Amino acid sequence: MTRRDLLKANLKESLEQLESATAIFTRTFDEVRGLPLKDYQRISDINWETLKDIETLTARFARLSDIFVQKILRLIDIIELVSDGSILDRINRAEKRRLIKSSETLVAIRDLRNDISHDYLPDELLTIYNEVIKYSPELIKACELTIKYAKKLLS
Numbered sequence: 001m002t003r004r005d006l007l008k009a010n011l012k013e014s015l016e017q018l019e020s021a022t023a024i025f026t027r028t029f030d031e032v033r034g035l036p037l038k039d040y041q042r043i044s045d046i047n048w049e050t051l052k053d054i055e056t057l058t059a060r061f062a063r064l065s066d067i068f069v070q071k072i073l074r075l076i077d078i079i080e081l082v083s084d085g086s087i088l089d090r091i092n093r094a095e096k097r098r099l100i101k102s103s104e105t106l107v108a109i110r111d112l113r114n115d116i117s118h119d120y121l122p123d124e125l126l127t128i129y130n131e132v133i134k135y136s137p138e139l140i141k142a143c144e145l146t147i148k149y150a151k152k153l154l155s
Helices: 003-032 048-079 087-096 103-117 122-154
Strands: none
Touching: 003 048, 003 122, 048 087, 048 103, 048 122, 087 103, 103 122
């Protein structure tokens, strides 16, 4: 088996992970996006079940964006013989491939992922939730377009 065959096998496996994560995230997004959070001023006012729903949504958003940017876009670059470069380089190439609407949006998604994963403060949960709701349709669309694109690479 050649190196290229191994890369394609890795991409196929990672695509299955992306498809599954996209489906799970989409369902979670559909269930959680309508939460009536406008009435809440503080996190302590939100009931426990709603907090768990928000936590689930934000964690799945971060995980999906990681799989998309760190695994799939990187593997596509390698298979297409493009030097790795920075995450921003990878994002710009995704825009050129028309996998994302704009690089600025994916940079914002990546920043939000970092806020969720690294700088998470409970008092910012409502702000993070609203940002996740705002960017989720773009992330889902980008994943769907990328799945189609990558499947063509595999054929």
